[in-house]
Structures are given as C-alpha cells and as structure tokens.
Amino acid sequence: MPGRLLRGLWQRWRRYKYRFVPWIALNLSHNPRTLRYVPEESKDKVISDEEVLGTLLKVFQALFVNDFSKQSDILTVLPEPVKSKYQDLLSVQHPGVKQLEYRHQQQNTPEEILYKTLGFSVTRAPSTLISAGKGVFINKGLVPKDAVVSMYPGTVYQKYEPIFFQSIGNPFIFRCLDGVLIDGNDKGISKVVYRSCNGRDQLGPLKMSDSTWLTSEIHNPLAVGQYVNNCSNDRAANVCYQEFDVPAVFPIELKQYLPNIAYSYDKQSPLRCVILVSLRDIKQGEELFSNYYTIVS
Template identity: 90%
Template sequence: MHHYYRIVREKLVPFSFRKTFPIFRTLRYVPEESKDKVISDEDVLGTLLKVFQALFINDFNKQSDILTVLPEPVKSKYQDLLSVQHQRVKHLEYSHEEQNTFKPEEILYKTLGFSVARATSSLISAGKGVFVTKGLVPKGAVVSMYPGTVYQKYEPIFFQSIGNPFIFRCLDGVLIDGNDKGISKVVYRSCNGRDRLGPLKMSDSTWLTSEIHNPLAVGQYVNNCSNDRAANVCYQEFDVPAVFPIELKQYLPNIDYSNDKQSPLRCVVLVALRDIKQGEELFSNYYTIVS
C-alpha cells in the first residue's frame, strides 16, 4: 500500500528569522486510496450559483446597468425567474412597482435553510467567531467561504503578512489573505477596482465592510477547534470554472493579486462535517484542507 504526504499549512516567517530558526511544516497524512473531497466541485458550484442567483434576483432593481451588457437570453432568464418568484409579469425591471428586498442573510436562509454571521466567539480570548444564527446546516453543506486576495507562491506578500493571522495557505502554496484591515484591505480594494469591466464587477469587496452582500463570506473568522470543541467544518479548495456566469462574479469574495494569471481563480469553502444546529459556533481544523 502506498501513501503520500501533503504540506498543509506553514507559518509565514520574515526572511531574517529564517536564517536562524527553521520553518516547521505540518504534514497531513492521507491514504492514497481515500477520496479527498468532502463534496464534489459540482456540488460546490451548484450551491454558489444557487445563492448568488438568489442574491442577484433579490437585488434586481439595482442591476439595470449590468443587464444592459448581458446577452438577451441571459437577461430574459432572470426576468422570467423574477416573474415566477414575485408572481409578476415579465420585464419587471421596467415597472415602477417597488420590489420587495430581503437582507443577504435572509436570502441565505431562504435558499439553503440556514444563515451564519460573525459574533463574539464562545472561546475565551478568541475574538470573533462564526455562528449558525438560524436554521440547520446539513452535513456536506457549503457553510461559508474564505474571502481575500489570492497570491501565487511566487508573488510578494511580505508586508501584508506582518502580524497578519488571516493568511491561509493552500496545499499547492497558493495564499489567500483574508485580513479586512490595513495593507491587506487596501490591496484587495485596488485589485477589485482594477479588474472591473464597465458595470461588471469581477469580485465582491463588501466583506471588507459591515454591510456584507455575500453572507457566506465570513470564513476567515471561523476559529480553530480545541480539545473540548471538535471541528464541525473543514476547508475545501475550489477553482472557479471558466463557465461561471459573469454577472454573478460580483459576489465572489476573492480576487487574484495579479491580473495576468491564466489559471482559474482559487476559492476556499468551508463544508459541514456533521449537522450543525442553530446557535452553534463553527470550528475548523487548520490542518485538514482538501483540494
């Protein structure tokens, strides 16, 4: 029987310290025959499209600029969906009737049957955490996303990494900076503005604020498990496919540091390892990430 090891997470250490102290890497032991993904990429994609589409329709009266650049079949699809949802006539965006809108967390609950939000962690001195605020998270559900700027392993991140506890390292060395303050915040906003195509936003920057448009984009605040708090979610890598609808990219809470990269955008989602009830805090294991 053959086995292999994977580098899972490493602490970012300033270069000056590397000459004196070795960097210890934590290895995750994975049997070769095991199925690495908790859920399939198709299931992850399906969940994101379902939530993002519901958010888009809920905010339909603010999407007029985007609708003007979409192909007619795509525009008609959303008009039909909106008509069914609100029992109104087609081409509703031309109506003066006010549309009923819901908060993003309400859309998440209506779409997936649960909602999550940041709050003070139940762990002492752990700062913020993420809780199930309503409903039930079923085992295998995508419960949140890890937002931030995506860096390839050869791209500069030294200054952003100083004193930054929100840098996540993927199995292949790709880094995601989920810090919503300081230099990290400035870098993300800059990249977000750079990649915009007219009215089309290629990513969501509202996770940097208190008014989050994508209610899943709170994964960077999920705390690590402890001896008496077992992990109930795990990290899973997901590369956004080329067929991802351009009008829904405005809800993706990740963006590449460089805009000349040809590979797909890397995202990381958190998947429930068991049913998680209302009021429970989410806990991960920093050393279990799957790709």
C-alpha cells in the same frame, strides 16, 4: 501600562501562533484532535466541485434577483437569453410583480436570501472560546452534513508573489495545499491591496469580485470564513476547508459575489477559492470550528 501592553501582545500571540511554523511543529503531537488527515492531495475534497459550483450558483442567482433593481447597468450588456432567464426567475419568486414595480418592493437582506435558498444563515459574533475574538455561528436554520457553509474571502497570491508586508502580524493568511495563499485580512495593507485589485479588474459595469466583505454591509453572506476559529481538544471541528477553482464557464454577471481576487491579473489561471464544508449536521446557535492543519500523508 506594561500590564495592558503584555495582555495585548498575549492576545495577538494566541491568534497568530496557529500560523507560526515552529510552534505548529512543536505542538502537533499534543493536540491530535485539532488535526485533519487525508491520504493525498487529490482526496482532500469532502464534496465534488460540481456540488460546490451548484451551491454557489444557486445562492448567487438568488442574490442577483434580489438585487435586480440595482442591476440595470449589468443587464444592458448581457445577452438576451441571459436577461430573460433572470426576468423569469424574478417572476417566479415575485409573481404578479412587474419589473418596474419591483424597484419599489422591499428587498430581503443577504442573510434572509441565504436562509431561503439553503435553509440556514450564518453570522459573526463573539466566540465561545476565551480570547478568540469573533467567531461564526449558525444563527438560523439547520446545516446538513456535506453542505457549503461559508467562503474564505481575500486576495489570492501565487507562491512566488510578494506578500511579506501584508503578512506582518496578519493571522488571516490561508495556505492552500499547493502553496497558494489567500489573505483574508479586512484591515490595513491587505484591505488596500484587495480594493486596488478589485478596481483593476472591473469591466465597465461588470465587477469581477465582491469587496463588500471588507465592510459591515456584506453582499455575499457566505464571505465570513476567515473568522471561523480553530477547533480544540474540547471542541471538535464541524467544518473543514476545501479548495475550489472557479471554472471558466462561471457566469460573468455573478462574479460580483465572489469574495476573492487574484493579486496578479491572469486570464489563463482559474481563480482559487476556499469554501468551508460541514462535517456533520450543525444546529442553530452552534459555533463553527475548523481544522487549521491538514496533514497529507
């Protein structure tokens, strides 16, 4: 019994130590390959915000059309030009199929939609690293360099907002360069908080965020970024984190696929998201590794 308890504590420590500041400070110099250096905060972006937005819109629109038979309540509140746009997309992707007939068509899985849209798909599986738990892999296709590979889901906290209880034993809290925190834990208090905020912000049939990443049936196949493991001296990083603020012009009907939500409702501040960008071409079967630490000089 004591041996099992110690093993459990050791495994928890191996996952949590990357968030423990004293351990980080003592070990940075011993693991130079696990660090990412940027000259200043403004130069932390690997690709432009326009490229990120374009990719997300492309994927989310494809998911929306694939879910078209389930979008009837949302379509009733959208302007006619917007409805016509999606009906045109539906006719292009499924020529000869009428809207009513499409309800009986077999839908693609979100992973299949991602592959058809971007040329690759990602999945969670046991990591190749010992005692690292789950990891994220390219299970189909090829990821080109400078591509959006996944998103880091979770509740977004401003640096002055309370997160103490959610942070206890939580290895999934991501800290942005400006101090904003994203809690990507899909269990416990974190899960309850996210679901509560998700219900709070819903406007009739319009959902402002996606909560399916908390379940096994994920609607946005990109929302697995919290399970990407840290690189090591033996396994170099092939992706990196990049912050992205959702612009005000983001289509309201596509917000149902955003895997992030603000802890406090604030119409004035843009929603913070974190995406993972490929640093090189990544082949099918490869595991994704990121840098947990970015040093701004």
